[in-house]
Amino acid sequence: MPQGQPETVPDDGLTTRQRRNRPLLVVHTGEMKGKSTAAFGMALRGWNAGFSIGVFQFVKSAKWKVGEETALRALGDVHARTGQGGAVEWHKMGEGWSWARKQGSEDDHAAAAAEGWAEIARRLAAQTHDLYVLDEFTYPLDWGWVDVEEVVTALRQRPGRQHVVITGRRAPSVLVEAADLVVEMTKVKHPMDAGQKGQRGIEW
Amino acid sequence: MPQGQPETVPDDGLTTRQRRNRPLLVVHTGEMKGKSTAAFGMALRGWNAGFSIGVFQFVKSAKWKVGEETALRALGDVHARTGQGGAVEWHKMGEGWSWARKQGSEDDHAAAAAEGWAEIARRLAAQTHDLYVLDEFTYPLDWGWVDVEEVVTALRQRPGRQHVVITGRRAPSVLVEAADLVVEMTKVKHPMDAGQKGQRGIEW
Numbered sequence: 105m106p107q108g109q110p111e112t113v114p115d116d117g118l119t120t121r122q123r124r125n126r127p128l129l130v131v132h133t134g135e136m137k138g139k140s141t142a143a144f145g146m147a148l149r150g151w152n153a154g155f156s157i158g159v160f161q162f163v164k165s166a167k168w169k170v171g172e173e174t175a176l177r178a179l180g181d182v183h184a185r186t187g188q189g190g191a192v193e194w195h196k197m198g199e200g201w202s203w204a205r206k207q208g209s210e211d212d213h214a215a216a217a218a219e220g221w222a223e224i225a226r227r228l229a230a231q232t233h234d235l236y237v238l239d240e241f242t243y244p245l246d247w248g249w250v251d252v253e254e255v256v257t258a259l260r261q262r263p264g265r266q267h268v269v270i271t272g273r274r275a276p277s278v279l280v281e282a283a284d285l286v287v288e289m290t291k292v293k294h295p296m297d298a299g300q301k302g303q304r305g306i307e308w
Numbered sequence: 309m310p311q312g313q314p315e316t317v318p319d320d321g322l323t324t325r326q327r328r329n330r331p332l333l334v335v336h337t338g339e340m341k342g343k344s345t346a347a348f349g350m351a352l353r354g355w356n357a358g359f360s361i362g363v364f365q366f367v368k369s370a371k372w373k374v375g376e377e378t379a380l381r382a383l384g385d386v387h388a389r390t391g392q393g394g395a396v397e398w399h400k401m402g403e404g405w406s407w408a409r410k411q412g413s414e415d416d417h418a419a420a421a422a423e424g425w426a427e428i429a430r431r432l433a434a435q436t437h438d439l440y441v442l443d444e445f446t447y448p449l450d451w452g453w454v455d456v457e458e459v460v461t462a463l464r465q466r467p468g469r470q471h472v473v474i475t476g477r478r479a480p481s482v483l484v485e486a487a488d489l490v491v492e493m494t495k496v497k498h499p500m501d502a503g504q505k506g507q508r509g510i511e512w
Contacts, residue, residue, distance in 0.1 A: 126504060132342065133496075136491050136492075137491060138336065138342065138491045140349075141346045141353070142346035142493075144352055145342075145346055145347070145348045145349035148348055148349070148352060148375065148380070149345070149374065149379070150375070150509045150510070151375070151379050152375030152379045153375055153508050153509030155509050170353065171353035171354070171355070171356030171357055172349065172353055172356070174393075175353070175356045178383060179382060179383065182382050182385075188382060189382065234509070267510060280496065280497070283497060284504070285497060285498055286495075286496035287340050287341060287493055287494070287495065287496065288494040288495075289342070289346075289493060289494075290338070290491070290493075291492075292335075292491065292492050293487060293490040294488075294490075300330060301324065303329055304357050305353060305354045305356075305357030305359050305438070305439070306350070306353070306354070
C-alpha cells in the first residue's frame with residue numbers, strides 16, 4: 105500500500121476509511137497521448153480488484169478495434185471462466201450502442217452520443233458497474249451533443265461507490281471542477297514530429 | 309487505423325512503412341499519476357498485438373503487488389493456454405530479480421538496480437522482448453545507481469524492433485533527448501489535496 109499522506113485533513117465528519125473509500129471522478133485531459141491508455145490501465149487495476157468494468161467509447165469508429173478492447177475482453181473472459189478479477193463490458197458509439205435500438209440514421213452521431221449518455225445515466229442510477237471508462241466523452245460534451253450540466257449533476261448525485269474516468273481533450277471547466285482527480289497529458293516530444301506514423305501494438 | 313498525418317516528412321531515405329515500424333523509446337515523466345498506468349495500458353495494447361512483454365519494476369516493493377501485475381500475468385496465462393496475445397514476464401527489484409543470484413545484502417539497492425539493468429541490456433542484445441516496460445527506472449538513473457550514458461547508448465544501439473517504455477519523475481535530459489515520445493503527466497487536481505488517501509482498485 106502507498107505511503108502517501110494527505111497534507112490536509114478536511115473537517116468533513118468522515119473517518120479516514122470513509123474518506124479513502126469515496127468514489128472518484130477522474131478526468132484525463134490535455135493535448136497528448138496517454139489519456140485513454142492510462143484509463144484502460146486503470147481498468148486493468150480495477151479488474152484485479154474485482155470491479156465490474158464498463159467501457160463506453162464515444163468517438164472512435166467501431167471498425168477500429170483498439171488492442172485494449174481485445175485484451176480487456178480477454179480478462180472479462182477469464183472472470184467468466186474462473187471468477188478471477190471482475191466482469192468487463194465494452195460498448196462503442198460507432199457500432200450503435202449494443203443495448204440501443206437501431207438509430208434512424210447511421211450518421212446521427214449527436215443522437216447516438218445522447219443515447220449513450222442516457223444509458224450510462226441509467227446504469228449509474230442502478231449502480232451497474234464499479235468503474236466506468238467514458239472514453240473520449242469530452243468531445244460530445246464540447247460539441248454540445250450532451251449537456252454538460254446534466255452530466256455533472258448526474259455524476260455528483262451518483263449513488264454508492266462507482267468510480268468514473270472520463271478522457272479527452274478540452275474537458276469542460278464544470279467537469280474539471282466536479283472531478284476529484286484531473287491529469288493533463290502534456291506533449292514533450294512525439295514521433296510524428298519526426299515524420300513517423302503510428303504502428304500496431306503501440307498506437308492501437 | 310489512425311488518420312494522423314505527420315507535418316514533416318524527413319529526408320531519411322526510409323519508406324513510410326519503414327519509418328512507421330521503427331521501434332520507439334517512450335518516456336512517461338512528470339509529477340502526476342498516470343505514468344506507470346499508461347505504460348501498463350500500452351502493455352495491454354502490445355499484448356493484443358502478440359508482443360512478448362517484459363515488465364521490470366525498479367522501485368516498488370515486491371511486497372506490494374500492483375493490480376496491473378495480476379491482470380497482465382492473467383493475460384500471459386491466456387497466451388500460454390490459448391495462444392491469444394503475447395507472453396508476459398514481470399520482474400521486480402524488491403524481490404531480487406528472479407533471474408539473479410541472491411545479493412549479498414538485501415539492502416544493496418544500488419547493486420540490485422545495476423544488476424537489473426545489466427539483465428535488461430542482455431535481453432535487448434538478444435532481442436528477447438518486443439515491449440519493455442522499465443517502471444520507475446528514472447529513479448536509479450537519477451540517483452546514479454545506473455549510468456545514464458550507458459543506458460542511452462544501449463537503447464540507441466538496440467537491434468531489431470524492440471519498443472521500450474520508461475516511467476518515473478525527473479527523467480534525465482539525455483534520456484529525453486534520445487526518446488521518440490515523451491509525455492509529461494501534469495497535475496491539475498488530486499484527491500489527496502482534499503485529504504483523501506488512496507484506495508484499492510484505483511491507486512494499486
